[in-house]
Amino acid sequence: MSERILVFYGSYRADRLGIRLADYVVRTLRSRGIEAELVDAKAVDLPMLDRMYKEYPQGEAPEAMAALAGKIRDADGFVFVAGEYNWGVQPGLKNLTDHFLEEWFWRPAGVISYSAGRLAGARAGLAWHGTLSEMGMVVISSTVNVGPIAKTLDAQGRPIGEAGEALDTSFARFADDLTWWSEAARLQKTRKAPPY
Template sequence: MADRILVFYGSYRSDRLGIRLANFIVSELRTRGSDVELIDAKAVGLPMLDRMYKEFPAGTAPPAMEALATKIKAAHAFIFVTGEYNWGMQPGLKNLADHFLEEWYWRPAAVASYSAGRLSGARSSFTWHGTLSEMGMVVVSSTLAVGPIAQTLDANSKPTGELGASLSKAFPRFADDLAWWTEAGRNQRTKKQPPY
């Protein structure tokens, strides 16, 4: 059975360069045999958080929220592709993630960050680690940090130049780390269900 991985991307800007990294990750994981889907927060279009999915009576959540909850519950692992806004998280991605809680539990997650500058979204990545842990995920130690994004991936999400070569070299360890934890979680579920 292929690993089912959801790749979350959260920029709402009109000129979105980070989508290059999200598309790169999806393509690379598919090459490795994973069943991958890109979840674009802007396309999903959830409103600013008023009620979490669990706060709706069964069958009454908005259709986009219900569909995404089903996908999250069926996934084996998650990757969060995040830019950095003023040293912090992208609000669109955080808003999407906050609509759910128990649906995330007991699965591994990885963080890939990017920016237009040389710091590669590292401060946002650091913040996401604690947040995802609080939301019940096991966050793998390997991360991807890409910047400047426009000099690393071209408009077709292909690595370019020296920075692109560095990303291509770093990706296998990132993917292997997530795959190891994904397999560990799937195997553990066959032996014992999570305690809550």
């Protein structure tokens, strides 16, 4: 059985460079036989958080929110492609994730951070670890940091130069860890139901 991994991306900017990285992640996971799907916060376009999915009466949540809740529940794991904005997290990605809670529980998540600079979004990546843990996910220890992104991936999301080679190497380890944990969580749920 193939692992089902959702890849979340959250920039709303007109000239988004991080989409290259999100596309790279989806394409590379698929090349490993993983069922990967991109969830682009800009395309989903949820409003600023007013009510979480669970706070709507049954059948009354906006259609895009209900559809995404089902995808999250059905996934075996998650990847968050996280840009760094002023030493922090992307507001679009944070807003998207905050619409859900129990839907995330009992699955692994990995963080891939990026920025235009040499620190590669590491501060945002660190912030996401605590946030995702609080939301009920097990955050894997492997991380990938990409920066400067324009010198790592071309416009089609293909690795370029030494930075691109480094991305391929670090992503291989990251993908191995994520799929190990997603398989472990999926198999454990067949043995024993989560405690709540």
